[in-house]
Amino acid sequence: MQIVYTVFILLLVSFGAVVMSLEILSSNLMSPYFGGSIYIWGSIISSFMVHFSVGYVAGGYLSRRLPRISVLAACLVGCSLWVLMIPVIYQPVCEFLSENIGDVRLGSLAAMNVIFFVPVSIMAMVSPYIIGITTAWPRQSGFTAGMVLFISTVGSFAGTNVTAFYLISLFPVSRIITGLGIICLAVSLTVLALRIDRRI
Amino acid sequence: MKGCRPIGFILLVSLWLFPVQGAPAAGGDKTLYEGDSIYHHITIRQDGRERCMIFGRQRDLRQTCIDLEMPDASIFEYTSMMFAAFLFRPEAKTVCLIGLGGGYIPTVFRLHLPQVRLQTVEVDPLVEKLAKQYFGFSIPAGQSLAIDDGRQFLKKSRERYDQIWLDAFNSDYIPAHMTTKEFLTLARSRLTEGGIVVQNLFGGNRLYDAQIETFRSVFAKVYVFEGQRSGSCVIVGSDRPASDPAGLRKLAERMGGKIGRIDLFAEAVKCKVPPAVKKAPILTDDYNPANLLLMEKNKN
Numbered sequence A: 001m002q003i004v005y006t007v008f009i010l011l012l013v014s015f016g017a018v019v020m021s022l023e024i025l026s027s028n029l030m031s032p033y034f035g036g037s038i039y040i041w042g043s044i045i046s047s048f049m050v051h052f053s054v055g056y057v058a059g060g061y062l063s064r065r066l067p068r069i070s071v072l073a074a075c076l077v078g079c080s081l082w083v084l085m086i087p088v089i090y091q092p093v094c095e096f097l098s099e100n101i102g103d104v105r106l107g108s109l110a111a112m113n114v115i116f117f118v119p120v121s122i123m124a125m126v127s128p129y130i131i132g133i134t135t136a137w138p139r140q141s142g143f144t145a146g147m148v149l150f151i152s153t154v155g156s157f158a159g160t161n162v163t164a165f166y167l168i169s170l171f172p173v174s175r176i177i178t179g180l181g182i183i184c185l186a187v188s189l190t191v192l193a194l195r196i197d198r199r200i
Numbered sequence B: 001m002k003g004c005r006p007i008g009f010i011l012l013v014s015l016w017l018f019p020v021q022g023a024p025a026a027g028g029d030k031t032l033y034e035g036d037s038i039y040h041h042i043t044i045r046q047d048g049r050e051r052c053m054i055f056g057r058q059r060d061l062r063q064t065c066i067d068l069e070m071p072d073a074s075i076f077e078y079t080s081m082m083f084a085a086f087l088f089r090p091e092a093k094t095v096c097l098i099g100l101g102g103g104y105i106p107t108v109f110r111l112h113l114p115q116v117r118l119q120t121v122e123v124d125p126l127v128e129k130l131a132k133q134y135f136g137f138s139i140p141a142g143q144s145l146a147i148d149d150g151r152q153f154l155k156k157s158r159e160r161y162d163q164i165w166l167d168a169f170n171s172d173y174i175p176a177h178m179t180t181k182e183f184l185t186l187a188r189s190r191l192t193e194g195g196i197v198v199q200n201l202f203g204g205n206r207l208y209d210a211q212i213e214t215f216r217s218v219f220a221k222v223y224v225f226e227g228q229r230s231g232s233c234v235i236v237g238s239d240r241p242a243s244d245p246a247g248l249r250k251l252a253e254r255m256g257g258k259i260g261r262i263d264l265f266a267e268a269v270k271c272k273v274p275p276a277v278k279k280a281p282i283l284t285d286d287y288n289p290a291n292l293l294l295m296e297k298n299k300n
Helices: A002-034 A038-065 A069-100 A104-124 A126-135 A145-170 A173-193 B004-017 B077-087 B104-112 B125-134 B150-156 B181-189 B206-218 B245-254 B264-268 B290-295
Strands: B029-036 B041-047 B050-055 B062-067 B094-098 B117-122 B143-147 B161-166 B191-202 B221-226 B232-238
Touching (some): A002 A104, A002 A145, A038 A104, B050 B125, B077 B104, B094 B104, B117 B125, B206 B232, B245 B264
Parallel strands (some): B094 B161
Antiparallel strands (some): B041 B050
16 A cells, blocks of 8 residues: 555655746746846746646546546656657747747737647646545545645645746756656656555 | 733834825935836836836836936936947948847937837737836837837748847846747847847846857857946847957947937947857757746855
8 A cells, every 4th residue: 555655655756846847948948039138037937837737637537437546647648748749849930930820928828828738638637536546435534635736736836936937047957847847757657567556 | 021022013014005105205306106017017116317117026126217307318328338239330221129128229210210110029918018108108200119029020030130139138037039040040040141140138146148059059159248337138149140349339429429418439349359258058948947047146
């Protein structure tokens, strides 16, 4: 059972951290094409909120239909591959949208959704999925819904600050995103390999 | 003494509840306007004949100041240094200025360089309104103003300019997307043959070195004018190897030595070729810790 909790914590912390790291980095991706105004932050935050809400609903639904960690981990593998593609796709996407949409608010909103909708929605599935699985257990677990959200938020706190205060001054943005993609892929493949569902 | 404590506390709380905002301070210093735009907290203050537009909460951070009786007198050293651009392209017919502030630079163009077509670009609509209301800024025939992000404006523009002036930077915040190699390459592509890019920046921090390195990665020749009265510097990027500092003085002489109240001889001697820099990274859209570098002071 110990390993199951360890895996839950690993998933919550790492994806909680990566999602906020991406949010901070997205302003660096947007500003060359749409300017550095408060509009950009409006687009970034509102887009992420939409992706989170889609992910929450999808995570909750899937955790009832397919209550297996392996299903979540498989989704996360796809999400990691998308993250690894971001450094390649963001330039042509932003270039195209900034040339075709005159209004920077609409343009940045569109770019944020094209680039981040898939990976961020999948990352947002982690918490509700884990809550769904643990509440379906016949015995009561110490893993309350509140505890799940707490662990994931601690990860987000770390991801935000480490990125904004240190990573941006140390590495190019594209390298940081590739690094995040590799972390996501490693975590999700490890979870798949551990075959956690048999150990519950 | 114990009884004094609550009174002291109440005093402290009331100090916090009633900030000095708007109250006339000592020395005739008064606040004429205070408000927020989508970009800045803007304050307009007047002290004697000097009226300043301030961005941010730090009261000593003056963005633009004008002398009400002599609106073409340069209160900041860097604004007069920027006019040294005319030592590189004296015959310039078109200039693009990014960053309006209180409109001091357009005012000098209006009064003393009426033959030059000036295109000003300002991102903040409130700055335009306040510049008109409090700083006597107006747009004469031959000048125009666009409300847009500087980088977006240049990208969309099909115009070519003899000089592009970047004055969108202040000493505690700079728009990072206008410091990169990609941005300077875009600006360079909007220049006429032999045109120049001029930018103000502040010495004594790591961003200064990084900006010079970035200019050098784009332009064949880079000049720096170092302020004598302030930490301000002006950087000039050119593809045409222009004259040395001695040549600049001769040019200043040929131009009559003055643009309005700005003494070009005094500005020409501030030129350093090549500028001394410490090892620094080239800033790109991908690697751009500009605002973090700005906060890292050089240890001298």
